[in-house]
Amino acid sequence: MTPVFQRLLPFLVVAAVLVIWEAAAVSGLWSKLLFPSLGSIAYEFGVFLITPERLHEAWVSLYRALGGFALAAVVGILVGMLMGRSKLVAGLLDPLFSGTYAVPKLALFPIFIFVFGIGSLSKVALVFLECLYPIVIMSYHGARGVNRVLLWSAQNMGASRGETLRRVVIPATAPFIFAGFRVAAPVAMIVVVITEMVSSADGLGYLVTYSLSSLRTDRMLAVVVVIALIGYLLDKAVVLARDRLIYWEKLDTYYV
Amino acid sequence: MKAVLLVLSFLVCANALAQAGPLIRFGRGFAAEEQVWLMSARPDLTPNQGKHYQLKQILFQANPERFQAFLAGELDAGTAPGLAVIFAHAQGVDMKIVASVCLEAAGKQWFSTTYMVKDDGPVKRVQDLKGGTIGVVGIKTATDLWARAGLINAGLVPDKDTKVVPMAFPAIGDAVRTGKVSAGTFVEPFYSTEVAKGGLRKLFTATEAVGYDHELLDIFFGEKFLKAHPEAVRAFLADYVAVTKYYLANTAQAKADLHKAGFVRTPLDTYLKNADWKRDPNARVDVESLKKLSTFMLEKLQWLEKPVKVESMVDQSYLPR
Numbered sequence: 001m002t003p004v005f006q007r008l009l010p011f012l013v014v015a016a017v018l019v020i021w022e023a024a025a026v027s028g029l030w031s032k033l034l035f036p037s038l039g040s041i042a043y044e045f046g047v048f049l050i051t052p053e054r055l056h057e058a059w060v061s062l063y064r065a066l067g068g069f070a071l072a073a074v075v076g077i078l079v080g081m082l083m084g085r086s087k088l089v090a091g092l093l094d095p096l097f098s099g100t101y102a103v104p105k106l107a108l109f110p111i112f113i114f115v116f117g118i119g120s121l122s123k124v125a126l127v128f129l130e131c132l133y134p135i136v137i138m139s140y141h142g143a144r145g146v147n148r149v150l151l152w153s154a155q156n157m158g159a160s161r162g163e164t165l166r167r168v169v170i171p172a173t174a175p176f177i178f179a180g181f182r183v184a185a186p187v188a189m190i191v192v193v194i195t196e197m198v199s200s201a202d203g204l205g206y207l208v209t210y211s212l213s214s215l216r217t218d219r220m221l222a223v224v225v226v227i228a229l230i231g232y233l234l235d236k237a238v239v240l241a242r243d244r245l246i247y248w249e250k251l252d253t254y255y256v
Numbered sequence: 257m258k259a260v261l262l263v264l265s266f267l268v269c270a271n272a273l274a275q276a277g278p279l280i281r282f283g284r285g286f287a288a289e290e291q292v293w294l295m296s297a298r299p300d301l302t303p304n305q306g307k308h309y310q311l312k313q314i315l316f317q318a319n320p321e322r323f324q325a326f327l328a329g330e331l332d333a334g335t336a337p338g339l340a341v342i343f344a345h346a347q348g349v350d351m352k353i354v355a356s357v358c359l360e361a362a363g364k365q366w367f368s369t370t371y372m373v374k375d376d377g378p379v380k381r382v383q384d385l386k387g388g389t390i391g392v393v394g395i396k397t398a399t400d401l402w403a404r405a406g407l408i409n410a411g412l413v414p415d416k417d418t419k420v421v422p423m424a425f426p427a428i429g430d431a432v433r434t435g436k437v438s439a440g441t442f443v444e445p446f447y448s449t450e451v452a453k454g455g456l457r458k459l460f461t462a463t464e465a466v467g468y469d470h471e472l473l474d475i476f477f478g479e480k481f482l483k484a485h486p487e488a489v490r491a492f493l494a495d496y497v498a499v500t501k502y503y504l505a506n507t508a509q510a511k512a513d514l515h516k517a518g519f520v521r522t523p524l525d526t527y528l529k530n531a532d533w534k535r536d537p538n539a540r541v542d543v544e545s546l547k548k549l550s551t552f553m554l555e556k557l558q559w560l561e562k563p564v565k566v567e568s569m570v571d572q573s574y575l576p577r
Contacts, residue, residue: 031327033347110427117436118389118421201419206395209422212320213396214559215347 036218044222054207058226061196061204064120065188065234068127072184075128076135077177083136084143085169097136105129109195123195123203130191131184135177142176143169175249178242185234193227277309278485280492283322283334284313287443288358288473288533291500292335294510297517301499308491318394323349332481337398338471338546342553345569346560350479352571355493356541357473358533360402360462367531368461369402370447373439374432375457382410382459388438389419391428396559398462398472399441401549404557406465432456444530445522466552470545472533482574489574493539497576501537543570 018038024030025037032040048054083090109126116122146169154164196205204227211220284292295302296313305311314331316322319340325331327349336344341353360368371390373379379388385407392399400422404414412418418438423431428440429450439459442450450456463469475496482489503510508528515524522530536542547566553559 031349033349034324034327110424113423113427114430114434114436118391118423118431199421199423201389201415201421209395213394214343215320215323215349 033215033217036221040218041221041225044216044219045225048222048226057203057207058230060120060202061189061192061227062230064123064196064203065127065192065230067120068124068191069131069184069188071124071128072131072135072188073181076132076180076184077139079132080136080139080177080180081143081169081173083140084146084173085165090140090144094140097133097140101133101137106191106194109198113199118199123192123200126195127188127191130187134183134187135180138176138180138183139173142173142179145176146172171246171248174246175242178238178246181238181242182235185238186231189227189231189234276306277304277491278488279310279312279332280481280488281330281332282311282313283316283325283331285316285322285335285473289335290510290514290532291496291503291535292357292475293514293517293519294499294503295495297513297519298499298510301502302495303498304491304495309485309488311492319397326351326478331478333475333477335473336476338474339398339401339549339553341474341476341569342546342550342560342564342566343396346562346564351476351569352479352482353474353541353546353569354477354482354489354571354574355475355496355539356471356536357475357539358535359469359542359545360398360466360472361469361534362461362463363534365531366534367444367447368463368533369399370442370461371403371406371439371459371465372432372442372447372450372456373459374435375455377435377438379438379459382406383412385410385418385438386412387417389421389436391423391431391437391440392420393425393428393441394422395420399443401553401557401559402462402465403439403441405467405552406460408556409465409467429453429456444532445526448526448530466549468545468548469534469542470549471542474541475539477574482571486574490576493574494576497537497539500535500539504535504537507532539575541570541572543567546570 021035022038025032025035079089079093083093105126108129109122112122112126116125150168150172151164154168159167192203193205193208196203197209198205200206204223207223208220211217211223282292293313295305295311299305302311314325316325316334319336322331322334322336323340323344326334335357338353341351344351359366362368379385390403390407392403394400400420403420407414407418407420414420421437423437423440425441425443425446428437428442429446431437432440433455462472475493477489511520511527512524514520515522515527520527543566550560550564550566554563
C-alpha cells in the first residue's frame with residue numbers, strides 16, 4: 001500500500017458512504033423527507049454555520065458537555081488513582097463501580113431533573129456521571145498496573161511517597177487516563193444531546209427535536225453533522241493533549 | 257382431481273380475501289381518540305370491518321415517529337393533531353385529513369387542555385410567567401402552540417421572556433408543585449388527578465389561549481391509499497361515524513369497554529369521571545379553525561416558512577353524506 005493511498009483511505013471510505021447515501025436519496029425509493037439529498041443537508045449545514053442563534057445552541061451543548069466532562073476528569077482521576085494505590089479504597093469502591101457500570105444512567109434523568117432542575121445543571125450532572133465511569137475504571141487499572149520495578153527503583157533511590165506518586169505512578173497511569181478521556185469525550189456529547197432531546201429549551205438536542213417536529217430531516221441531519229464534528233474535534237483535542245503531555249508513550253502499532 | 261381441488265381452494269381463498277377488503281394500517285396515539293380505539297375494541301359496532309376493509313391499529317408515542325412510519329410506507333392512515341398535518345403538508349407529504357376526532361372547545365361540558373400553576377405560588381396571571389418556565393409535552397406540538405399563544409396574549413415573548421420546555425405528562429404535576437416549572441400543561445386523566453390532589457390552579461386553557469374552538473385531532477389518509485381504495489375508506493368512515501355516535505350516546509359503556517380491552521390504563525373510576533373533549537357526531541372537520549391555526553403558526557410563531565393551503569389538505573368527501 002503506497003503512503004498516498006494510505007492517507008487517502010479514510011477519505012475514500014467517507015466518500016463511499018456519501019456516494020451510497022446520495023444514490024439512495026436520488027433513487028426515488030424513499031421519500032426525500034426521510035432521505036434528503038446531500039445537497040440539501042449541505043445547504044442546511046451552511047445555514048447553521050452563518051446563523052448566530054444556531055451557533056449559540058452548539059455552544060450551549062458544548063459547554064454542558066465540557067462542564068460535565070471536566071468534573072468527571074477531576075473526580076475520576078482522583079478516585080481511580082486512590083483505588084489503584086489503596087487496597088482499602090479499591091475494596092470499598094470497586095463493587096460499586098463494577099456493579100453499576102452497565103446501568104444506563106440516562107434512565108435516571110427524570111430524577112436528575114427533580115434534583116437539579118430542568119436547566120443546564122441536570123444535564124451537566126448526568127454527563128459527569130456517565131463520563132466518570134470510564135475515567136475511574138481506566139485510571140484505576142492504570143494506577144494498579146504500575147511496573148513494580150519502577151516503584152522499587154524509586155523507593156531504593158529514597159523517593160518519598162509523594163515523589164513516587166508524582167514521578168512514577170502518575171506518569172505511568174497517564175496513558176490509561178487519556179484512554180479513559182477518549183472514551184468519555186464522545187459519551188459527553190451523546191448524553192448532552194439526548195438529555196436536550198428529552199427536556200430542554202436550548203442546545204443541539206433541542207434543535208434536533210425541533211427540526212424533526214417540522215419534518216425537516218435535512219435540517220436535523222445538518223445538526224447531526226455538527227454534533228459529529230464537535231465529537232471529532234473533542235477527540236482530536238484529547239489526542240493532541242495526550243501526545244503533548246505523554247510524549248514518551250506514542251501509540252505505535254505494528255500491523256501484520 | 258387434485259389439481260381441480262387446488263384451483264378451487266385457491267379461488268375460495270382469493271374470494272375471501274377480496275371480500276375482507278384491503279388492510280388499513282392505522283397509526284394511533286394514546287389520548288383523546290376513544291372512538292378510533294373503539295373500532296378495534298368493539299368490532300361488532302363496525303359492520304363494514306372485515307368485509308370492505310381490515311383494520312390494524314399501531315400505537316405511536318409521538319407525531320414525528322408516526323409521520324416517519326407513514327413516509328416509510330408502513331402506515332396508510334392514522335390520527336394526528338391538525339397542526340401536525342399542517343407541518344406535514346407544508347413539507348409536501350401526500351396526506352389528507354378526512355375526518356375529525358375531537359376539538360378543543362369552550363364550554364363547561366367539554367374539556368379543554370389546561371395550563372395550571374401552584375395555588376400559593378407567585379404566578380397569579382399569565383404576565384407573572386415572565387422569567388419563568390412553562391412545561392409542555394413536546395416541541396412544536398399543540399401543547400407548545402397553546403402555551404406560546406397564551407404567553408403572546410399576555411404580551412410576553414416565548415423563549416425570551418418565558419422558557420418553554422418539553423416534559424412527559426406524568427411528570428408535569430410534580431414539576432409544578434416543586435417549582436421546577438412555573439406552569440404546566442394538563443390533559444385528562446392527569447388534569448383530574450392533579451385537581452383532586454389540590455394545590456394547583458388554572459391559569460388558562462387551550463381554547464382561551466387561541467381564542468376560538470379548533471380541531472385537536474383528526475384522521476388522515478395517504479393520498480395513494482385514497483385513490484387506490486376509495487370504497488374501503490368510505491366504508492371505514494361510515495363505521496367510524498357510527499362508532500362516534502355510539503360513543504357519544506353510550507360514553508360510560510364505551511369507556512368501560514376500552515378499559516377492559518386495555519386501550520386505557522387509568523383506573524376505571526377516574527377514567528369514567530374525566531371530562532371529555534368535544535367530538536362532532538358526524539366527524540366533520542372545522543376547516544376554518546385549521547386555517548386560523550396555520551395563519552397563527554405562520555405569522556405569530558414563524559413555525560411555517562410559507563402559507564399552507566388548508567383547503568387542499570382536507571377532503572371530507574369520503575364521509576357519509
